[in-house]
Amino acid sequence: GQQLNQSPQSMFIQEGEDVSMNCTSSSIFNTWLWYKQDPGEGPVLLIALYKAGELTSNGRLTAQFGITRKDSFLNISASIPSDVGIYFCAGQSTSGTYKYIFGTGTRLKVLA
Amino acid sequence: DSGVTQTPKHLITATGQRVTLRCSPRSGDLSVYWYQQSLDQGLQFLIQYYNGEERAKGNILERFSAQQFPDLHSELNLSSLELGDSALYFCASSVNMNTEAFFGQGTRLTVV
Numbered sequence: 001g002q003q004l005n006q007s008p009q010s011m012f013i014q015e016g017e018d019v020s021m022n023c024t025s026s027s028i029f030n031t032w033l034w035y036k037q038d039p040g041e042g043p044v045l046l047i048a049l050y051k052a053g054e055l056t057s058n059g060r061l062t063a064q065f066g067i068t069r070k071d072s073f074l075n076i077s078a079s080i081p082s083d084v085g086i087y088f089c090a091g092q093s094t095s096g097t098y099k100y101i102f103g104t105g106t107r108l109k110v111l112a
Numbered sequence: 113d114s115g116v117t118q119t120p121k122h123l124i125t126a127t128g129q130r131v132t133l134r135c136s137p138r139s140g141d142l143s144v145y146w147y148q149q150s151l152d153q154g155l156q157f158l159i160q161y162y163n164g165e166e167r168a169k170g171n172i173l174e175r176f177s178a179q180q181f182p183d184l185h186s187e188l189n190l191s192s193l194e195l196g197d198s199a200l201y202f203c204a205s206s207v208n209m210n211t212e213a214f215f216g217q218g219t220r221l222t223v224v
Binding site for chain 2: 003030031033035040041042043044045048088090092097098099100101102103104105
């Protein structure tokens, strides 16, 4: 099925470090969403972006809707052990179907 | 708690059988999405309903069907089950078709 390219695939970082991940698409999107998923659980919505260039924060998390509307970025500052999990981006296309297409995920591991 | 309720949480069944997964969206949400997540994979879009009508279809097998009822709850029916259908099945809901989607805890289906 269709998926967005998300990078990096996985990362190991030290507690306290900042983290950056991104999501790219060949298509233009109207909406970008970022989710975090713990093993065996449902994805939890972190941030929603609706306008090109929009920069939105949620605590230590900051996400941006790329100007080209084909990419989005998520930054986590001062990571802590509970940030461990899989982060997914999701984009909603302009084609009129309104389905959300998900990225391949970034698996984050934080070393204490 | 996202407000999206999925039942059952776990389901074990034999090949060739048929099962029904149920989803109750958040109060006031009109749109329901179904996704499949195989082991350590991303989320694959199956189908979307809005206010009772099918609005988008993804890579949903012909053996699978879904519907959204007048009270807005949705059911995903999986028939002639195969071992490869074992996965987590998630339902998500949103107020409208172009607002952020909130996920349930999922149904873990194991086909033996």
